[in-house]
Amino acid sequence: MKVLVTGYNGQLGYDVVREGLKHGFNMHGIGRKDLDLTVEEDVKKYIKNIKPDAIIHCAAYTAVDNAEDDKETCRNVNVKATKYIATAAKETKAKFMYISTDYVFDGAGERPFVETDKPSPIGYYGLSKYEGEKVVEQLLENWFIVRISWVFGINGNNFVKTMLRLAESRNELSVVGDQFGSPTYTFDLARLLIDMIQTEKFGTYHATNEGYCSWDEFAKEIFKQANKRITVNSITSEQYPTRAIRPKNSRLSKQKLIDNGFKPLLEWQDALKQYLIELTQEVK
Template sequence: MIGVGSNDLNITDEQSVIQFVSEMKPEAIIHCVAYTAVDKAEDDKENCWNFNVNGTKNLANAAKAVNAKFMYISTDYVFDGLGEDPFVETDATNPVGYYGLTKLEGEKVVQSLLSEWFIVRISWVFGLNGNNFVKTMLRLAETRDQLSVVGDQVGSSTNTFDLSRLLLDMIQTNRYGTYHATNEGLCSWSEFAKEILRLSEKSVVVNSITTEEYPTKAVRPKNSRLSQQKLIVNGFESLPKWQDSLGQYLNALKHEVK
């Protein structure tokens, strides 16, 4: 298994991608690259499109050339976030921000270029590497005794450790298609924050506020609920409950700190 970073390959450079993949001759490509700065994307549209659409096109074409399986990681932002029912894979897409639009276009590129593919939509991602909501809450808790967190956006978190195991299981099958994959259970951002601080034994008060009280450049979906029923139907193991997964993550994070 080869982990490829931005220093190894610029996916927006078509020739570089073709050469890199033709030399590696992988059996499968799990395409995790994305421009994910959702607010910045509203102004930085060219770069966002370049990575999320053109980059995806380059990788899909390269995969096709070497007959490699292809998996594209997508997002809940392809939906409009309306209603209260969990979105299923066949629900109509309707992104309300530029980031979501480019991720949806990436899905379409994959479907148009390849006859067989995996598209896996995830949400509220956190892992040991990079910045995420969990790390932000822990950092803020160091200097504050109260935090205001949005309470009317509901979804489920996705622990990269749990997700990666599923993706590796999935890529070894021929059960192609579009899937939703998040940790089991639902919560709001404020409920998520409270659990982070409770498990971390931080005596910080979390005040639940509305989306309107915390304006952002890009619209955030109020409904990020994703149904994982298709995973179960197709014989894949669902991800652990978000509370259990969060606990394991916080424990791993503690041991990562030097």
């Protein structure tokens, strides 16, 4: 199987390529230096030349706060580029998987969002990703849309690495405690995506590690597992203002994965444990 993966320089794209290679697939991971996804003719020519059996579109504009002020760039990457890639996928008859986000929801309430809940993004990043979803649905007959949240992986920056870095110089931190979601290890997620792309079980899915927590609970678990003596103070979203409003409820139901025969990912605490081991090996 020949698989094209966009966003190879990011956390998820990197692990998807790694996982595909383990399966013996012909993996083509591309980053910004390889191809400008916002140039339609270049995208069309590149994909037509490679003729992939499947495309996993991980690339995205993910600077949530910057998106509020740089809407044009955000839209070009998350909507227009998605349209160009999906169109090329249709022309080459490649399976198409679009990686979306919990930010398509407004974060209201406490129950986990299901795939059929109507998106209602509260920020421009979430809006652009939702518009990307709609482009995929309109252009293609069969597709995978996979919404993910709170990712951490070996390649790139993330919350875990930030906490560990801050722990080197501080003994006390304030972390938001009223936003809830599921930390998700890209190594685990990549295995699921590679399994999924080999099937015909098309549709919209939610894919995260199992269990829910708040950011401050996540931080406490990181320090606990890393044997760092750090005091974590829980604060509200209002006490930590950001340019873009974050959804307070990012809980996503993964029941559809189970209903379609896909294996649930590890509990997030176990995934964190595996990740910290991987980080240690990387340092060596």
